[in-house]
Amino acid sequence: xxxxxxxxxxxxxxxxxxxxxxxxxxxxxxxxxxxxxxxxxxxxxxxxxxxxxxxxxxxxxxxxxxxxxxxxxxxxxxxxxxxxxxxxxxxxxxxxxxxxxxxxxxxxxxxxxxxxxxxxxxxxxxxxxxxxxxxxxxxxxxxxxxxxxxxxxxxxxxxxxxxxxxxxxxxxxxxxxxxxxxxxxxxxxxxxxxxxxxxxxxxxxxxxxx
Numbered sequence: 001x002x003x004x005x006x007x008x009x010x011x012x013x014x015x016x017x018x019x020x021x022x023x024x025x026x027x028x029x030x031x032x033x034x035x036x037x038x039x040x041x042x043x044x045x046x047x048x049x050x051x052x053x054x055x056x057x058x059x060x061x062x063x064x065x066x067x068x069x070x071x072x073x074x075x076x077x078x079x080x081x082x083x084x085x086x087x088x089x090x091x092x093x094x095x096x097x098x099x100x101x102x103x104x105x106x107x108x109x110x111x112x113x114x115x116x117x118x119x120x121x122x123x124x125x126x127x128x129x130x131x132x133x134x135x136x137x138x139x140x141x142x143x144x145x146x147x148x149x150x151x152x153x154x155x156x157x158x159x160x161x162x163x164x165x166x167x168x169x170x171x172x173x174x175x176x177x178x179x180x181x182x183x184x185x186x187x188x189x190x191x192x193x194x195x196x197x198x199x200x201x202x203x204x205x206x207x208x209x210x
Contacts, residue, residue: 002015003016012081015173017172046106048115066105074201100202103201118183124203126179144185145168147165148166149164
């Protein structure tokens with residue numbers, strides 16, 4: 001479950017964390033995926049310049065666990081966000097009238113100089129989980145950080161403040177946000193590899209298909 005929310009621009013960005021044992025297992029499985037020569041290359045479909053972007057088949061045991069965790073986190077995002085919505089909007093999101101389906105997972109390997117420009121995703125929700133982070137990505141600067149971008153330019157003269165927020169990657173942390181949320185990934189210098197798992201999800205309303 002998510003444990004923190006950051007109210008921005010105004011919007012919610014959810015942050016959660018994997019258990020240490022689960023993270024350890026996930027690192028091992030990601031290493032196997034990166035060594036799989038038959039893995040599907042996702043880079044032609046995605047923004048930016050990263051060393052490696054490969055599909056994680058949804059049928060893999062690790063993928064099934066992540067789908068459940070991410071789907072629950074998206075549901076938690078909706079419940080938390082509803083607290084600030086007006087009555088008409090909240091009525092569209094009554095409990096038990098919708099679900100979340102994670103339909104895409106992929107593994108990113110970022111090395112020195114790699115980056116992702118400001119972009120958005122498809123579907124309804126997106127997010128990222130940090131599996132491995134080099135020691136030099138420590139929050140002392142913006143190296144390797146996740147950038148969350150607001151709807152306005154940063155212009156202190158016009159009192160447009162805080163229209164960009166950076167979150168330092170920490171192994172085991174994951175973030176959840178609406179797919180329309182503009183975000184980016186900053187480059188870093190030095191040795192090591194930054195591994196992350198990204199996802200896309202959609203809202204499912206069973207009663208609409210009957």
